[in-house]
Amino acid sequence: MTAVPPPRPATVGIVIVSHSPLVARGAADMVRQMVGDGVPLAWTGGNAEGGLGTHVAGIEAAIEAAWSEAGVAVFVDLGGAETNSEMAVERLDPARAAKVAICNAPIVEGAVVAAAEASGGSSLARVVATAEELSS
Amino acid sequence: MPFDAADLTALIALCRAEIDRHGERLSFLDSAIGDGDHGANMRRGLEAVYREREVIAALPLPAALERIGLVLVMNIGGAAGPLYGTLMMELGRGLPPDADMADFATTLARAVEAVARRGRSGPGDKTLLDVLYPVQAEVAGRAAPARIAECAQSAARATEMMLARRGRASYLGARSVGHEDPGASSCALLTATICQYLKEHAAP
Numbered sequence: 097m098t099a100v101p102p103p104r105p106a107t108v109g110i111v112i113v114s115h116s117p118l119v120a121r122g123a124a125d126m127v128r129q130m131v132g133d134g135v136p137l138a139w140t141g142g143n144a145e146g147g148l149g150t151h152v153a154g155i156e157a158a159i160e161a162a163w164s165e166a167g168v169a170v171f172v173d174l175g176g177a178e179t180n181s182e183m184a185v186e187r188l189d190p191a192r193a194a195k196v197a198i199c200n201a202p203i204v205e206g207a208v209v210a211a212a213e214a215s216g217g218s219s220l221a222r223v224v225a226t227a228e229e230l231s232s
Numbered sequence: 233m234p235f236d237a238a239d240l241t242a243l244i245a246l247c248r249a250e251i252d253r254h255g256e257r258l259s260f261l262d263s264a265i266g267d268g269d270h271g272a273n274m275r276r277g278l279e280a281v282y283r284e285r286e287v288i289a290a291l292p293l294p295a296a297l298e299r300i301g302l303v304l305v306m307n308i309g310g311a312a313g314p315l316y317g318t319l320m321m322e323l324g325r326g327l328p329p330d331a332d333m334a335d336f337a338t339t340l341a342r343a344v345e346a347v348a349r350r351g352r353s354g355p356g357d358k359t360l361l362d363v364l365y366p367v368q369a370e371v372a373g374r375a376a377p378a379r380i381a382e383c384a385q386s387a388a389r390a391t392e393m394m395l396a397r398r399g400r401a402s403y404l405g406a407r408s409v410g411h412e413d414p415g416a417s418s419c420a421l422l423t424a425t426i427c428q429y430l431k432e433h434a435a436p
Contacts, residue, residue, distance in 0.1 A: 115267075143309040145276070149269065151309045175399050179314035179350060183305050 108214040108223045109136035109162035111170045112207050113155055113177045115148045117141035123171070123204045130208050131215040138162035150177045155184035159196060167195040167220030169227065171207040195220065201227040237289040240296060243429055244285045248278040250425045251418065261414040265401035269310060270414040277308035277316070293331070298324025311399055312415055315347050315360060322346040337372045344368045351398055358394035358401060358408065360415035363387045367423055377427035377434070384427075388412060388420035 110127060114120035120141030127137055138161035143149030155170075162168055170185075172178045178198060185196045197220055199206055210227040218226070251258075251274045259271030281288065281303050288296045288303075301320030305313050322343035328335055344364045353359045366387045370380045389412060396408035399415075 143269075143273075144307065147269070148267065149273070149309045152306055152313070176309070176311035176313075179311060180309065182350070183314045183317065 105217055106164045106166035107135050107217065108166045108210075108220050109138070109164040109168040110207055110211050110214065111137075111155070111158045111162050111168055112139040112141075112203060113150055113158065113170060113181050114139070114141040114173045114203060115150055115177060116173075117146075119173065119203070123207050126204060127207050127211045131211045134215045135211045136162040136164050136168075137211065150180045152180050152184045152187070155181050156187060159184060159188070163192075165195075166214075167197065167223075169210050169214070169220065169223050170196060170198045171201060171203045171210070171227070172198060173203045197224045199224050199227045201230050205230050235293065239429075239433065240293070241285050241289040243426060244278075244281055244288070244300075246425050246429060247422055248282040250421050251275055251278045254418075254421055258414050258418050261412055261417055264411040265396060265404055265408045266414065267310075267400060270312060270418065273308045273310040273312055274418050277304045277313065280304075280307035292329060294324045294327040294329065296324070297321075297327065300324075311351075312360070312418070315351055315415070318350045319343050319347050319364070333374065337368075337374075340368050340371055353398045356394060357398045358391050358396040358413045358416070359398055360413070360419040362391050362394065362413065363416045363419040363423065377431040381424040381427035381431075384420040384423035388416040391416040 112120045112123045120139035124137055124139040138158040140154035140158040144151045159168055170181050172181050181198050185193050188196065199210065206227040209230060210223045213223045213226040255271035255275045258274060259268050262268050262270035281300055284303060288299050291299060298321050301317045301324060304320060305317030308316060323339055326339035326342050347364060348354060348361055351359060353361050355362065355365055363384050367380055367384050370383050391413040392411060393409060395406065396402045396404065401408040
């Protein structure tokens, strides 16, 4: 009889929300360089018309793309990115919304540090705490 | 006053036209202390509501207001989308069917508080709340529509001398003083438009 290894615990996903698609994509590139494909990752940037800004539908899609049963940590730049992210989270099914955290951390450093923490299999709470230490 | 689907359709068209007429000015105000896109964002939001006006107006009023909020959130973007969206969605969720003015006043007060929580702002922070708070107080006091409109416009003008404590304008510190807040300005325009309609269509 072959021993079945226990299933690998899910890895926390990372979402990057910037007003600029270039910033969001650049931050995501830095995360990938750090942790490879080991962490679910998605980014969104720009408004619905492609200009600078953020929009709820784009954020919802990014959360969906980086979804993990272990949860998703969201990194934002300026105020509108934060409030639009809150609206996106509130539109999720409540059970899912409880597994999404918008982090109070700088977008680039926060996402990289969080991804490194997540890649080790840490819980969402641990990932968020590590990223938010940057702001304390 | 009775308020039916025709009233709501007419009001949506009027609000859209008013924002369109003042879009340049809203963006100009926003370029002084923000990122200069408030006019374009508001136009996009009101245009989206206008496109859906027939469907929206066919809903019971609370559901229609909630739907307007959702359309605004999904289309305005920026910082204003979640604020206007929260206001309308909370109004829609809180209003009982066949609401009277007392119900409306109570629900508006709760909706304004929800906007404050969303923006983590309060009075005097140089945001659209500096229009919403006094408007809500006038509504609670059963002021006539003309009085509420006047109050909204003077409240928006009063943001000129405020120091921004929230949003991108807050990064400018003292340099934010001397410019009217674009969110307060659009909020006053919309309030005045709604009040003008209510004044003209009040039951005799």
